[in-house]
Amino acid sequence: MAKEIVPITRSDASGEVIPTGESINLVVRNHSKLDEAKQIDLSKAELQTIKLVTGVIPVDVRPEVGEDYTVFVTETELAKVVPLDVLQKADGLRGRRSGTSPRSNGA
Structure with missing residues (x-):
């Protein structure tokens, strides 16, 4: 019997598991407190809480x-x-x- 390996993505902000298809990779550039661009994984719901x-x-x-x-x-x-x-x-x-x-x- 073959086993399927399902990748699990966790939010870098909350640590919660993000359902498949709901993951967002957010790239932060030009932040005054960072010396380089950074990337984090968020859920679509977490992204919606950021005022754009x-x-x-x-x-x-x-x-x-x-x-x-x-x-x-x-x-x-x-x-x-x-x-x-x-x-x-x-x-x-x-x-x-x-x-x-x-x-x-x-x-």
């Missing part, structure tokens, strides 16, 4: 002098300074910025 905020986007701030850091802003607040059409036309992160050339470094 929508319309918030991470923005990397990269000053000319000083260290880079990440902040979170609402799309509405960002649009007050940078209109959506400006963002849509902006350079992506891959490759050179528009209008720059490796020969324009003064050499």
Whole structure:
């Protein structure tokens, strides 16, 4: 007689067994008290108890002098300074910025 092995997932938050199909893997990034991203398992019910905020986007701030850091802003607040059409036309992160050339470094 063959035995079936059924994996059991426990919530990292409560320690309770999470029924099959109810497990959520939550990745926590940019937490001010952590030095790296962390992942935990929660049940769908536990996730529903966390107050979620929508319309918030991470923005990397990269000053000319000083260290880079990440902040979170609402799309509405960002649009007050940078209109959506400006963002849509902006350079992506891959490759050179528009209008720059490796020969324009003064050499």
